[in-house]
Amino acid sequence: MAFITRASPRSSRARLRVWGLCLFALLGLVSGVAHAARFEVHSASTSLVNQVYVLNAGISYEFSERALNALANGVPLTLRMDITIEHERNWWPDSTVAELEQRYQLQYHALSGLHVLRNVNSGASEVYPTLRGALYALGDVRDLPVIDEKLLDGDARYIISIRVQLDIESLPSPLRPFAYITPAWWLSSDWYTWSLRP
Amino acid sequence: MVVATLKRLTAGPRPVAIVLLLLFASLYLMSAATQNTAQFSRVYSLLLAINVAALLMLVTLIIRNLVSLLGQYRRRMPGSRLTMRLVIMFVVLAVAPVSVVYYFSVQFLQRGIDSWFDVRVERALEDALELGRTALDSRLRESKQLTRQFAIELIGVPESLAAIRLNELRQHGRALEMTLLTSHGRIIASSSADPADIVPSTPNLSVLLQLRQGLDYAAIEPVADGLQVRVVVPVSEGVTSDPKLLLVIFPIDERLSTLGESVQDAFAQYKELAYLRQPLKFSFTLTLSLVLLLSLLTAVWAAFFSARRLVEPIRDLAEGTRAVAAGDYDMRLPLPGRDEIGFLVRSFNEMTRKIALSRDQASRSQRQVEAQRAYLETVLARLSSGVLTVAADGSIRTSNTAAAQILGLAPSAFEGATLQTLAACHAGLTPLTDKVADFMAENEGEWHVEVTLFGPGGRQILICRGSSLPDIGEMQGGQVIVFDDVTALIQAQRDAAWGEVARRLAHEIKNPLTPIQLSAERLRHKYLKRMSPEDAEVLDRSTHTIVQQVESMKEMVKAFSEYAHTPVVRLAPMDLNMLVKEVAELYRADRRMQLNLDLATRMHYVEADAVRMRQLLHNLLKNALDVAPPDGTVQVRVTTKCGDTGCRHVELRVEDDGPGIPEEMLGHLFEPYVTSKPKGTGLGLAIVKKIVEEHGGMLAAHNRPEGGAAISVRLPMGTQDGARGMRQPTEQRA
Numbered sequence: 065m066a067f068i069t070r071a072s073p074r075s076s077r078a079r080l081r082v083w084g085l086c087l088f089a090l091l092g093l094v095s096g097v098a099h100a101a102r103f104e105v106h107s108a109s110t111s112l113v114n115q116v117y118v119l120n121a122g123i124s125y126e127f128s129e130r131a132l133n134a135l136a137n138g139v140p141l142t143l144r145m146d147i148t149i150e151h152e153r154n155w156w157p158d159s160t161v162a163e164l165e166q167r168y169q170l171q172y173h174a175l176s177g178l179h180v181l182r183n184v185n186s187g188a189s190e191v192y193p194t195l196r197g198a199l200y201a202l203g204d205v206r207d208l209p210v211i212d213e214k215l216l217d218g219d220a221r222y223i224i225s226i227r228v229q230l231d232i233e234s235l236p237s238p239l240r241p242f243a244y245i246t247p248a249w250w251l252s253s254d255w256y257t258w259s260l261r262p
Numbered sequence: 263m264v265v266a267t268l269k270r271l272t273a274g275p276r277p278v279a280i281v282l283l284l285l286f287a288s289l290y291l292m293s294a295a296t297q298n299t300a301q302f303s304r305v306y307s308l309l310l311a312i313n314v315a316a317l318l319m320l321v322t323l324i325i326r327n328l329v330s331l332l333g334q335y336r337r338r339m340p341g342s343r344l345t346m347r348l349v350i351m352f353v354v355l356a357v358a359p360v361s362v363v364y365y366f367s368v369q370f371l372q373r374g375i376d377s378w379f380d381v382r383v384e385r386a387l388e389d390a391l392e393l394g395r396t397a398l399d400s401r402l403r404e405s406k407q408l409t410r411q412f413a414i415e416l417i418g419v420p421e422s423l424a425a426i427r428l429n430e431l432r433q434h435g436r437a438l439e440m441t442l443l444t445s446h447g448r449i450i451a452s453s454s455a456d457p458a459d460i461v462p463s464t465p466n467l468s469v470l471l472q473l474r475q476g477l478d479y480a481a482i483e484p485v486a487d488g489l490q491v492r493v494v495v496p497v498s499e500g501v502t503s504d505p506k507l508l509l510v511i512f513p514i515d516e517r518l519s520t521l522g523e524s525v526q527d528a529f530a531q532y533k534e535l536a537y538l539r540q541p542l543k544f545s546f547t548l549t550l551s552l553v554l555l556l557s558l559l560t561a562v563w564a565a566f567f568s569a570r571r572l573v574e575p576i577r578d579l580a581e582g583t584r585a586v587a588a589g590d591y592d593m594r595l596p597l598p599g600r601d602e603i604g605f606l607v608r609s610f611n612e613m614t615r616k617i618a619l620s621r622d623q624a625s626r627s628q629r630q631v632e633a634q635r636a637y638l639e640t641v642l643a644r645l646s647s648g649v650l651t652v653a654a655d656g657s658i659r660t661s662n663t664a665a666a667q668i669l670g671l672a673p674s675a676f677e678g679a680t681l682q683t684l685a686a687c688h689a690g691l692t693p694l695t696d697k698v699a700d701f702m703a704e705n706e707g708e709w710h711v712e713v714t715l716f717g718p719g720g721r722q723i724l725i726c727r728g729s730s731l732p733d734i735g736e737m738q739g740g741q742v743i744v745f746d747d748v749t750a751l752i753q754a755q756r757d758a759a760w761g762e763v764a765r766r767l768a769h770e771i772k773n774p775l776t777p778i779q780l781s782a783e784r785l786r787h788k789y790l791k792r793m794s795p796e797d798a799e800v801l802d803r804s805t806h807t808i809v810q811q812v813e814s815m816k817e818m819v820k821a822f823s824e825y826a827h828t829p830v831v832r833l834a835p836m837d838l839n840m841l842v843k844e845v846a847e848l849y850r851a852d853r854r855m856q857l858n859l860d861l862a863t864r865m866h867y868v869e870a871d872a873v874r875m876r877q878l879l880h881n882l883l884k885n886a887l888d889v890a891p892p893d894g895t896v897q898v899r900v901t902t903k904c905g906d907t908g909c910r911h912v913e914l915r916v917e918d919d920g921p922g923i924p925e926e927m928l929g930h931l932f933e934p935y936v937t938s939k940p941k942g943t944g945l946g947l948a949i950v951k952k953i954v955e956e957h958g959g960m961l962a963a964h965n966r967p968e969g970g971a972a973i974s975v976r977l978p979m980g981t982q983d984g985a986r987g988m989r990q991p992t993e994q995r996a
Contacts, residue, residue, distance in 0.1 A: 137537035138530040174533065175394055175526035176482045176489075190466050191483045191492075197468025204467070237306040238538050238545035244307070 102126055103228045105256035108205075110224060115213045117260070119147065123203040123228055123253070130248040131230065134239070135195070140171040142184065142234035143202065145226065149211055152221045152259070161222065162211050167231065168202055213262065222260040228253045278567075282560055285316045289553050313552050320559040327566040340584075341577030345569045352565030356558060364554045371546050379536055387529045394525045397518060398482045402491055405512040406480040408435050409493040413508045416442065416497050424451035432510075438490065439463060439511040442497070445474070445504055465494045465509055473507060484526070488519035575603045582610055591618035647746050651731065652698060654739030656680040668724070668747045669694075669715075690715055694724065694745075701728050702741055713745075716911075716960050716976065723749045760934055760948070764826035768819045775812050775819070782808035821945045825934065831874060831956050835867035838875075838902055838912060838977075845879040846900065854890040855883070860901040868912055868977055870957050878953045881946045882916045882973060888939050889920030889971075896920055897970075905976055911959075914975040922965040931963050950975075 108121035125143070127135070135141055145166040150158040167184035173191070179198040182189035192198035216222060229252035232243040243249035288309050331349065334342035412431045419427045424442050432440040432453045441452035441462040447470055452462035469479045479494040491512040496505045514522070535542075575598035585593040591614050595607045639662075642649050648665030652658055661676040669691060675684070685695040694713050701709045708729045715722040726745040731737045786805035790798050839861045846857050883898065890896035897919040905911035923931060924938055932951035937944035947963075950973075954961045959977040966972050 134537060138534040139537060173484050173526065174391060174529050175398070175522055176484060178481055178483065180484060191481065192466065192468045193472065193479070193481060194468065197466075197471070201466055201468060233307060236534070236538055236541075238541040240307055241310065241545060241548060242541050 103230075103251055103253035105226055105228065105253050108224075108226050108256050108258060110210060110258075110260055112213060113207065117210045117213060117216075119205055119208040119210045119226070121203075121205040121208075121226060121256075123205065125199045125203055125228070127230075128248040128251065130246065131251065132195075134235075135170065135172055138172060138174065139236060139239070140169050140234075142231040143168045143170065143228060144231045145205075145228045147210060148225045149260075150223045150225070151217070152223050158223065161215065164210060166208070167234075169234075170198060170202070216260075216262045218262050220262070222262070223257055224260055225255045225257040227255045278563070281316070282556075285313060285556055286553075288312050288316075289549065289556060310548075313556070317552065317555055317559060320556070320563060324559060324562050324566065327563070331566070339577075340580035341573040344576060345573045348569035348572060349562075349565045352568065353562050356561035356565065360554060360558055360561070364550065367550055368547055371550060372543055375539060375543050375546065379539065384532065384536065387525075387532050390525045391529045394522045398489070398514065398522060401512075401514055401518070402480055402482060402493075405491040405493050405510070406478065406495075408512075409480075409495050409508060409510045410478075412440070412510065413495045413497045416506075416508060417499050421450050425453060429453040435510070436512070437510045438513050439509075441509045443507045443509060445496075445507060446470075447507075450506065463492075463509065463511065465507065469494055470507075482514070482522075484523070488516070489514045489522050490519075571598075572603075574598065575607050579607065579610055582614070586614055586617065591621055647744050650676070650743045650745075651737065652681060652702065652741050652743065653737055654702070656682060656699065656702075658684070659737065659740070665745070668722075668745065694726070697726065698728065698741065698743055702739075705739075706730070712748075722747055723752050760952075761826040764822040764934070768822040768826065771815060772819045775815055779809055779812040782812070825945050825949055825952065831871045833869050833871055833957075836870050836872045836875065837865070838868045838870075838914065839865050841872065841875055842879065842900055842902060842914070845876060845883065849883055849887070852887065854895055855887050856895050856897050857883075858897070858899045860899060862903045862912075865902060865904070865912065866909055866979055868979065870977060874953045874956065878950050878975070879914075881950045882975075885946050885950075885973075886916060886918040886920070889918055909979060911976050911978045914977070915972060917966060917970060917972040919968075919970040922969060923963060923971045928963065928965075932961060947973075 103126070104124050106122040106124060108119065110117045110119055112118075127141075131141060145164075145168070147162075147164040147166070148160060149162045151161050152158050169182045169184050171180045171182070172178075172195075173180050176191070178191040178193055179195050180189055180191050181198045181202060190198075190201065192201060210224070230249065232240055232249060235243055235249075291305070291309050331342060331345055335346055412435060415431060416424070416427060421442075428440045428442060428451050431437075432455070438456070439452065439454045439459065439462060441464070442450040443464060444450060447464050449462055449464065454462065465473070465479065472479050473494060473496060476496075478496075479492070481492055482489050483492045491514060492509070493512070494507055494509045497508050498505055575595070578595045578598075582593050582595050593614060594611050597607055597611075598604050642660075642662035643664075645662060645664050648668040649660070649662045650658055650665050651660040657678075657680045658676045661673070663673060666673045666675065669688075671688065675687075679687075681695040681699055685692045693715055697711055697713055701711075706728065709727070711726050711728075713724045713726055715724060724745045725748050726743055728741050728743045731740040731742055733739070782805045786801060790801055790805075793801060842859060842861060846859055849855055849857055883900075886896060886898045899915075899917045901913075901915040901917070903913050903915075905913045927936060927938060932947045934948040935944035936948075937946075951961050954975055954977070957977055959975060961976075962974045964972055964974075
């Protein structure tokens, strides 16, 4: 059974991350570069399928002009989905039970005029005639196995968090210094958290 | 131990050089990563961060060095100016060429990257891409047409036979894979050329959406091993039934696929490169700048390091010089090396070592001199003779205890004194200082003189021997004076001599006197009655004269005996004024003398023998009475007064208005048997002199300008507590 909590305060670590993001945003404001691009996790939940908790999520990806321009010019963009499962404890700091990292690479194929979306973890790739279609497919996460039921304590309460972000480290190396100092490349969603009581 | 080892390992240039080498390696890797070298690309950001951090550390290190140097410069520490100058020189020498190289490198870099891109190459690639698309389009159209035919042929085929029919059609159309699906993407049947391919491919949501809009989907899709054609068309079986979808994957000729992929890769690479033109420039410039900054900062740090290394021995030398100036000769400087500065430092160390040796030697010599001086002082202190050394300017440099004792001064009286100041402060020493000054003025080599002083201790006779000091040092032209107090010795000798004379005289004369007197009386007794009156008168007169003269001679002999006799002097405090008054009273009745007393109002007690002093007064007054004219009177005046300031001696003065003392007698007036009077033994004043000498006093006689004689007796004041004592005259000055 899963309880969904939208953007609930999760732990001190999460608060730190929030502060970090605030600082990040402040830096963006200071740099004077305003951009509407952002990633957002609209919904996320887990359900038990064949004794495995699977993730279903709805995520919207809005890239900045700079990122879209890079994509159109053949620069592959890597998106990283971070999923963490933490054991919520009353008197002790929460402990991390599992951390998952799902990577997707989006690339424009000039010869065919298609967008290729590749799951870096599995190696499977799909082609999409439009970027919109590719981003829609990327944001529509269905039945992504997260953790085996056996690994969770039936009496415990767990916090699951998800976040997606553009992986700057996967960009071509000449682009990375630019990306680190240009807010248009700082594409990331907030942490979306919900609780899970097996 | 561990900390010391760590300090040793981290100190000096070696660790810094290693760090710098690592940084240069890191920069090299970063440069390689910039060029998209896959193995370094992953750590590009890390390398960048490491280099930036290292540069920040270097900047911090240099700022710290600079602040330290500026502080030293402001405090004017030795070596700081030279260090500053060297640092500035090194920095200027490093910055100038590196800046020029940097400027031109950036220019070359920008132009070099720009030269990679050419409009014609870009156009050719785009044309090649278009050509590839055109070539593939015909294949796409064929595939699309064929798929539509297959869709028509599948109309009405039951789902149970669909798989067989699909296989036939696939083989007929030389397709790789053929799948029949529902409109929602569920697989109805499929056929694949690859038996291992058990999971048929399905159209994704985007394709399904496109098909729902009534549009076919046909596209050249990139796959792992090249290109393939994917076509999805609806299979319409009527308005009522749910439409199905037919997905067919066709292969593309291998040659065409390879060429197409090649064109795609080249185009994509060029396009990406063109897009990354500015980031590449930025990245290369960043790497170059980091290299430059690293080199520059390393040079600056090396400048600090080298300047410090160069200046350190010079600073040590400066500090060493200061230490030597402050008297620290034990300082040894660390040897910086075997170069010229090292030679200088070695010479400095050798110099300080020799100075230290000389100092030790001088110290030993000084100790020896001090020991000799102490020895000399001890010897001088034990001498009974007084010793003084007088410099050419008259200042007294050395004196011993005996000198102070003999002269009746405190030992400190000689400190900083000169002959002149000594004479001014102690008038009694004037005869001595004058004599010494005279001999020094005459530059006598060696001299010998007897000096008579009259001080608080009475008359003193000093035997002085002087000698010129060697012409060395500050005592050049000075004199050493050794003197002995021989007062007691001379007096004893004189007394003994006169005593012997008197004793012999008395003995030789006294013995025949009695027989002479008896013989004269016998002659008178026997022959006076028998003789005629005229003869008897002659005899009577003659014998009477003989007897009278013998009596007179007996008196004289008695006086000599008294003179020769040396009674014990019993000193006791006595009032001189009272004594004078008592004795004067005895002479009041004598009409030949008119006695006037002028006694001091405040007279201290005198340490003297009252009996001997009474005799002294009698002798003086009798001496004055003797000069009275036969029918006249003599005016005698007796005066007592304190001799000088502080009343260290008293003076008794007896004056008369008689004829005075003949000039020829003034020199030896007080010697025995000297008299100008027809009567008298000539011993009165000699006895006075003897009594005065027994009391340590001084006697003087002179003629008064207004006429008459004056005899002055100076007697020393006794001790204040009036200590009584007994002394033999010969022991008075011992």
